[in-house]
Amino acid sequence: MSNAKACDELVKLFAAWQKEPSASFARGFGKFKSAFEQLTAIRCWGPEDRIRKTGLREQWEETLAVVGQSVSTVKVEVELWHRRDPAQRSAAEAHVEQIVTSSGGRVLDRARIGEIGYHALLAELPIQQVQSLLTNGA
Structure with missing residues (x-):
């Protein structure tokens, strides 16, 4: 949609x-x-769908189970929708960066590859924020 x-x-x-x-x-x-007639449910796509098949949740759960709170941060790649309009692309990136920084994290790197429609950020999040995401959802 x-x-x-x-x-x-x-x-x-x-x-x-x-x-x-x-x-x-x-x-x-x-x-x-x-x-x-072919469906059992229809619902809007949401944050959970964005990470369900990436293995990120399982990776974070394993990290917390193995090292617990002994590490202070975890790295995560945040892939954004690639927008053709540079202003919209910059605004979306700034919005995600604000969310990351307001949670105590930081953006380490960014990638914009227009030829293949790729836009992503490499971020570092506090381990407590990861625990909160796993417990409370996105």
């Missing part, structure tokens, strides 16, 4: 279909019914 409103509308449409699969949909939306 390209925007949150469209995602919310699709979630609402799915919920309506779950309550009454035979209900009529507005013109142009009827084809969703056949798609909905």
Whole structure:
């Protein structure tokens, strides 16, 4: 989904279909019914989805189990959506950097490779922040 409103509308449409699969949909939306028949759930994509398959959670859990609080920081690569507009790209990077620094971390390096649409930051986070993320979520 390209925007949150469209995602919310699709979630609402799915919920309506779950309550009454035979209900009529507005013109142009009827084809969703056949798609909905193949699904068990629809939800908006969120922070948990961004790290679920990366192995980061497991790596952090292992780090905490092995070394506990004996290390003070951990490094993490934060991949951002690559934006074509340089101003939007800079604003997104500044926003993530502000979040990192406000948590007591710091940005160590940055990569912007326009030819392949890659934009990322290498950050260092306090181990306490990692524990909080694991316990409370993103």
